[in-house]
Amino acid sequence: MKRRSSSLRIASLLGSLGVVTLASAPYDVRANNWPPPMGANMEDPNNWPNDPGYGPQAGGKPDRNGRGGEWNYFSWLPKQDQGTPPYIGADQKLGASGMHIDVAWTYSIGIPDVHIAVLDSGIKWDSPDIVNKAVLNAVELGGTKKPQDAMGSACGGTGALAGYDCDADGVFTVADYRDDPRIKPVVMGEPCFQDPERTIKGTDRIKGDINRNCMLDPGDLIELFSDGVDDDANGYTDDISGWDFYKNDNNPYDDTRYGHGTGESHDSSAQGNNGIGSVGTCPNCRFMMLRVGDSFIADANDFAKAVVYATDNGVKVVQEALGTVDQTAFSKAAIDYAYAHNVTVIASMADENSRHHNMPGVANHTLPVHAITYNGDSDTSSTSFLAFNTCTNYGGQNMLSVR
Secondary structure, three states, X not given: OOOOOHHHHHHHHHHHHOOOOOEOOOOOOOHHHOOOOXXXXXXXXXXXXXXXXXXXXXXXXXXXXXXXXXXXXXXXXXXXXXXXXXXXXXXXXXXXXXXXXXXXXXXXXXXXXXXXXXXXXXEOOOOOOOOOOEOOOOOOOOHHHOOEXXXXXXXXXXXXHOOOOOOOOOEOOHHXXXXXXXXXXXXXXXXXXXXXXXXXXXXXXXXXXXXXXXXXXXXXXXXXXXXXOOOOOOOOXXXXXXXXXXXXXXXXEOOOOOOHHHHHHHHHHOOOOOOOOOOOOOXXXXXXXXXXXXXXXXXXXXXXXXXXXXXXXXXXXXXXXXEEOXXXXXXXXXXXXXXXXXXXXXXXXXXXXXXXXXXXXXXXXXXXXXXXXXXXOOOOOOOOOOEEOXXXXXXXXXXXXXX
């Protein structure tokens, strides 16, 4: 059963409707001369982001290691491998393998104020492409827990960002703690590790790398600054970066290393044009990880709690590529609550040929989406980008099919 699909990438496009807090405006969305201006030819590699996983490559499906290509973004058809039959007529008429997201980037790559709640299996914090895309709770990180500069003094920023914006990029992220004296000192001779193998990656770790994955991430801030005080009085003590509704604690870490939630966060929010991995649909949007299970199957009430939390904390899109083992009155009420507060719940149709309803996707006030794929072994050996995943979920429930 496959849950992750290109269908959930639409979440970040819809997320462009929202405005939340702790980002200053205007925000430079065209840093490093990317994305290109409107009217640019997006088939030209000079206009692509420099993420190695973006462009088409023979021999593999898209993954997080830069292999393959994000064909579902393209407004053009990839050049076929030698000997591959020509594209079928419908594809030739459409002239594109994907959703034209590359063209959308010439208008906007989003703003950091747009928060997308990812309800899934949790997050593997050791993911450099999204480590600075996770939403941080400035209230829980206020007072003495604010980031400091290299001298241990208060950082800059104006308005809501005052005292938080140490790197002056207009957003409060993990990177603002980079030079903090509580973080920066190197602990000589103490190794950090390459998960999941736990092989030594470095022999000297920075003091702030509490989880020892050789990088500073929100999980470290959770370990460093959790003090048992519910600073924002929302009933979730030390909700510094998301919440684990599956285990009811403040660290939504994917402790089974299942990876599904991490992949979903990449799909919508991975940083663009940074030379690593792939690029998210909305490279300037940020995500809030809300763990609701240890896989893509969750309990309906855990899902419902996360939807309510997301709505109350200002997200504009709930991204859920999951199914629940049941459907409760609370779950339906939570979706209605989100709808009443203009929060869009993007629901996966699960990409399966089932004889049952996939909950919660078939509930009212969701936007159920299913995926189109290609028919070859890779994007460059395909002859069609109109192959459908066998997704029925018993009845005419689908609203959109996207690549």
